Amino acid sequence: MSATTSPLPRTGSRPGGRSARIRAAVHRAVEELLADETGELLTIPVVAARAGVHATTVYRRWGSVGELLTDVATSRFSGDIVVPDTGSLREDLERYASDLAKDLNDPDTLPLVRATIGTAGEQGASACTRERRQQLQAILEREQARGHQTPTVERVMDAVLAPLYYRAVFTDQALTPEWARTLVSHLLPD
Amino acid sequence: MSATTSPLPRTGSRPGGRSARIRAAVHRAVEELLADETGELLTIPVVAARAGVHATTVYRRWGSVGELLTDVATSRFSGDIVVPDTGSLREDLERYASDLAKDLNDPDTLPLVRATIGTAGEQGASACTRERRQQLQAILEREQARGHQTPTVERVMDAVLAPLYYRAVFTDQALTPEWARTLVSHLLPD
DNA sequence: AGGGCCTCGCAGTGATCTTTGCGTTAGTGG
């Protein structure tokens, strides 16, 4: 309900400051609690206790579990995958899909996505995938800069991104790198 | 944590009985609260009050918000779409995809999916899509009975089901019937 | 129509969550 950016205090925004340390500790606590599949509650007091800070602090900086999860998801899904640049669209997409499959297989990724979607609604959902779309866009633009035709971003999202996220979120099938690459070959049938 | 089937009392399972009426009222209350985008809490006391029953009843029949949502999602996503049977695989899939797009555009469907995923985890997620997979399987098997080759169910899920659910859950793009049919033509390029 | 079983309503209780005000401490800038 408040700012759209992540809550960073004005004075403590330096990398090693106290605020940054607390922020990191809270983020880690959220991820650990989500990974510990112990039917955990994921309430603010629980997160605060695990992070070693007081619940009041978390309430004041994030306000609600939804905004906290959105913040965690945003930083978790930003800059985590290095966008490949091999000079070939197919190769780029195959590596990207395979890396994404591996990332989504991380034990703490899936619970984070699910919890964020469920608790933070539209805001949280877009926090999980906004970066992915931009990364695909970058891959396509590089190929276009080389003078080649490419599918649209929407098409790549439908053919590659969507199956990856769908399988992860809705099914219990494993996301293998091989399968991820077949998605790309279905998109680029040459 | 209890039964895997929906909680139906032994004696009151007749369509017009009191238990069935309570069950319907609670289900309706859940859907209404999810549709009312008022930053709703969706706790059991809130649902019970809206349904006109006592919270104790909801606690005893469903136990937790997660199981309640799973139950609502299961009945909401069962038998709601009539599987088309036109005699043509392409036509069947196009109609099915288009119907599913319309269904996912319903204002109360998306919040239900999101909340179920977030609160009920694996159980809830499969409750939202298990029926869909079986319906696709039925369409494919009919085509095979006609003596034709078909893609695998996994392939159809990747190409059609996944983009539909992905767009609905993770983006704010509209799910148009035209786009849904496009997904099928990419799958069946003849 | 009557008996028996199951479910619901009801009220009370303990636990947990959420918020508020105030003092303290860390970090920033002069």
Place this chain on the structure above:
DNA sequence: CCACTAACGCAAAGATCACTGCGAGGCCCT
């Protein structure tokens, strides 16, 4: 080095949630 600002720790209070007996009422079966 000192002062100022802002965030954090702390404690208390109000609200909400989750759970547990007990009694009443409805539904099914004979």
